[in-house]
Amino acid sequence: MILKILFPSKANLLHYIILLLLFFSAINTNAQCAGSDNSVTVCNIPDPSSKSIDLFSLLGSYTTGGIWTDNFFSGGLNLSTGILNAQIINKSGVYTYTYSVDNGTGCNDSATITVTIGGYSGISSPNVSACSDDLKFNLFQGFNGNFLSPQSNGTWSDNDGTGALTDNFLNATKAGLGTHSFTYTMRAIGTCPAQSSTVNVTVFRAPDPGIGNVVLLCDSDFLTFNTNLNLNDILIGEDANGKWMEVSGTSELSSSFDSTIDVRHIYDTFGAGAYNFIYSVLPSNPICDIKTSAVTIIIEKQLDLTGAKLVVNSDICENEITKATYNAVLNQGIQKIPNGSYFVTYTISEIVEPITIISNFNNGVLTFGINRLNFPQVGNYTVTVIDIARVGSLGACKSIISSISDVLNVFPLPKIDKATLTIDPVCKGFDAIVKISGDTNLTEGNYSIFYNLSDSNIAIAQQAFFKVAIGTGTFVIPASLIPVVGNIKISITNITNLFTGCTNVANITKEFGVKPLPDFSNLKLDIKEVCQNQAVVVSLSGLGILANITINYNLTGVNNATNQSLIIPVSAGNASFIVPSSSLINAGITSLVITDIIDNVGGCGSSISNGTKSFMINSIPNTPATKDELFCKNDKKTIADLTPNGTKYQWFSSVTNITILPSNTLLVSGNYYVKEVNAVTGCESGRVSAVVVISEVQAPTLNQDGQNFCGLDNPTLQNLTDNVTTNGTITWFDAPTNGNQIVLTDLLKDGFSYYGFDYSSATNCYSSALVVTVSLSNCDETPGFFIPDGFSPNGDAVNDTFRIPDIEFIYPDYSLEIYNRYGTLMFTGNKNKAEWDGKNSDSNMNLDGMAPNGIYFYIINFNKGNISPKQGRLYLNR
Structure with a gap:
């Protein structure tokens, strides 16, 4: 017990001292039989005296026969002798030991001895070694065993900072090779100082055998x-x-x-x-x-299952699903498989995850069962072995497995109760075809059924076989079972899938009828003769009340065709049909033979004994031989110029046009078609084409203002040619037709029209004409031209007229007036009337026609720009 006493003020000190003395007096009185509490400190643990500390001696006066208690289980106290051995207490600290007495005579007390055990850090060994593979080397091994072992509640410190120390354990691998220093410290306690010891550990390399x-x-x-x-x-x-x-x-x-x-x-x-x-x-x-x-x-050893066979027993019908059992038998292939246990992994097509089982090969055969729950419904299940490995194998080898599989079939029972039976009415003497379709589960394959017939025809337990394809099957009721005309009922009672062997009862019926045959004894045929390769119209009569029929016929003679068939309507006992021209390619006599006629309304037909008719096929003329033509556009050729020609030939503008072209039809470039017509038979040849090419040479074109020249330059026809754009060789004429050719050196004439034609040597054709009217007044300068001052019109062909040379080239619109001395107008001139012959032709007076000798006056009106008229005189001398 620890008492903490607070001292009062000085005035009350005496009072508290008295109370304190009374308190301790009471304690001492009670402790007399067990002794007194006491304490002791033991710092020098190695000292031999620390091994035998008599706690009885610390009690003072006590009663014997008491019991010691080691309150903190230090382990150092001999409870019988009361001797404390501090050296066997492995931890420093404060420990208490209580002595209790209860002698039955009124002594019932206890006393506590408090012992402080100082720290002891031990004596380290001079040589401490560890192996580098020691991950948990105990540093307490580093103390000298000849001395007292250190206490255990100290702390270790890593002097070298290896980072390999955890509590008292050294990771030698982490610390590395070499010597490392570690200090063990016991902290100070009470009056006992701290103690420490240093352990130096040398880490030696461990041998390394490597990683196997x-x-x-x-x-x-x-x-x-x-x-x-x-x-x-x-x-x-x-x-x-x-x-x-x-x-x-x-x-x-x-x-x-x-x-x-x-x-x-x-x-x-x-x-x-x-x-x-x-x-x-x-x-x-x-x-x-x-x-x-x-x-x-x-x-x-690798397992080779090449050639191995898997058989899964056995296929069943769906009514056996709940009670079926299945076994898979795997027979080894070319390699003998040793007896023993094997992992067998297989898949079932309807199951996602593979299944692995353990089974035994015994003399090359391995058998395993398959749970029927893997085959819960109708279907095809493929069981495939994908791997086989011996039990205990480490997987060094991948077993050789090619294709080891088998298909287990859970077959459906054939069901046709909801099927559709289709039976077309049949004609007497013919088999009835029964079609099974619609709502069935029949897969493709072969089936058998049993059926009964009733009503107008009776048959019991008849068996029929048929094949189902694309959900449909057909079987035949023989004509011998249905000889009587009338209604019949078929009842199917049983069906069996011949491939699966699955059989099911059936309950499905259908009615159908047997019809009478039509009468064709009054049949007559009529066929007109035709041209070769023309279709033939066949007319029929005597067909009675029939409305629509199918005709089957053959052709014999020069033309042959078999098993021809077509459907035609009938009206009032009459009908007609066409034999196509493709079947009538040979000229001569051909016979049409009707083999049978079927009534499409009633569906019945019969063979024909009176359905043969012969007819003539006339030959057609030979196809004409044509000639392709090349004409010039300017020649204006017509149909009459084509080859061939004559009254038996007809020309057309297209292969299908029916309008005959007249012989005077002007030709254009394109295809023309001709045929030959036989006037007697009316037969025509086929049309053949002739290609007509009308060659047209592009007309030359005059360059802008190319017709304008200056007469002072004395231009020639070559100068005009130079002003023309041409694609060939241009030739000039003085008229558009039947004109004279003009040479290129000829001088151009003012106001004269020239006709130019391009010529193509490739086609030997001329172009249309380029017409150019030449103007020689295109002069830019205004020279001081010469005006004669007289002339002598005496008929000697020398200076007989008055003319101003070249004035019309410079002033094409000029005018000239000549007056006598009395002012009378004698002559009016221009470029078209440029010469005065000395007569008074323009006088408005009744004068003699011949102007007398003398002086005359002229006025020139230039009519160009703002040039003023010019006046002058001239002398006439005959």
Whole structure:
């Protein structure tokens, strides 16, 4: 008990002292029989005196026969003797020990001795070693065993900062090789100071045998087996100079230092199996142990199931689903499979996950059952073995499996009760065709049924066979079972799938009728003769009340065709049809033979004995021989110029046009078609074409203002040619037709029209004419031209007229007036009337026609720009 006493003020000090004395007096009185509480501190733990501390001596006066209690279970107190051995208390600290007395005579008390145990850090060994592979080296091993062991509640510190210390454990691998210092410290307690000891640990390298490995080989790799395999190459990170030892008895190693083995020799000698080799490395320091690693060579045998067969027994019908059992039997293929247990992995087409079972091969046969729940409904289930591996195999080999599968069928029962029976009415003497379709579950294949007939025709338990394709099957009711005209009822009672063997009852009926045959005894035929390759119209009569029929006929004679058939309507006993021209290619006599006629309304028909008719096919003229023509457009050729021509030939503008072209039709470029017509038979040849090409040479064109020249330059026809754009050779004429050719050196004439034609030597054709009217007044300058001052019109052909030379080229619109001395107008001139012959032709007076000799006056009006008229005089002398 710890008492904490608060001292009062000085005035009351005496009062408190009295109370305190009374308190301790009471304690001492009660403690008299067990002794008094006391305490002791033990700091020098190694001292021999620390081994025998008599706690009785610390009680003072006490009653014997009491019991000691080690309150904190220190383990250092001998409870019988009361002797405390501090050296066997492994932790420093404060401990209490209580002595209790209850002697039955009124002494019932206890006293506590408090003992403070100081820290003791021990004596470290001078040489402490650890192996580098020791992950948890206990540093307490670093104390000298000849001395007292240190207490355990101290703390360790890493003096070198290795980071490898956890509590009192050193990770030697992390610390690394070399000497490392660690300090063990016991903290101060009470009056006992702190203590510490330093342990120096030298870490020695552990031997490294490397990382062993397993070499997994398959015997299918036999050719690649290493005949000189160095076991050292299989180890990873091993120390050199280790020793090898084999434990499988292969005798491949010649000594402990030999590391080379022949894997192929091992396989050839011992076969498949596991072969072990041990590698040992000695330590360089005795602190470390010998280390070993192992290399295991495992050779497994590959399973080859090529040719293996799987049979899953057995196919069933759907009514057996709930009670069926299934067994799969796998027979080995070309390789003999050893007896033993095997993992068999297989798939079922309707199940996502593969299934693996363990079963035994016994003499090449492995059998396993398959749960019927895997086949819950109608369908085709493919069971496929995808892998087989021996139990215990490490998977070195992948089994050779090609295609090992079988199909298990859960067949449906054939069901036709909701099917549709289709039976067309039949004619007497014909088989009835029954079609089964609609709502059935019939798969493609062969079936048999049993049926009954009733009403007008009766038959019991008749069997029929049929094949179903695309959900439909048909079978025949023989004509012999239905000889009587009238209504019949068929009832199907049973159906069997001949492939699956599944049989089911049936309950389906259908009515149909047997019809009478039509009468064609009054039939008559009429056929007109035709031209070769023309269709023939065949007219029929005597067909009675029939409305629509199918005709089957043959052609014989010069033209042959068999098994021809067509449908035609009938009106009032009459009908007609056409034999196509493609069937009548040969000229001569052809016979049409109707073999039978079917009434399309009633559906019945019969053979015909009076349905033969012969007719003539006239030949057609030969196809005309035509000639392609090339004409010039200017020649204006017509139909009459084409080849061939004559009254028996007809020309057309297209292959289908029916309008005959008159012989005077002007030709254009294009195709023309001709045929020959036989006037007697009316037969026509086929049309053949003639190609007409009307060649047109592009007319030359005059360049802008190319007709304008200056007469002063004396231009020639060559100058005009130079002003023309042409695609060929241009030729000039003085008229558009039948004109005279003009040479290029001729001088041009003012106001004269020239006709130019382009010529193509390739087609020998001329173009249309280019008409050019030449103007020689296109002069730019205004010279001082010469005006004669007289002339002598005496008829000697010398100076007989008055003319101003070249004035019309410069002033094409000029006018000239000549007056006599009395002012009388004698002559009016221009470029079209340029010469005065000395007569008074323009006088409006009754004067003599011949102007007398003398002086005359002229006025020239230039009529160009703003040039003023010019006046002058001239002298006339005859």
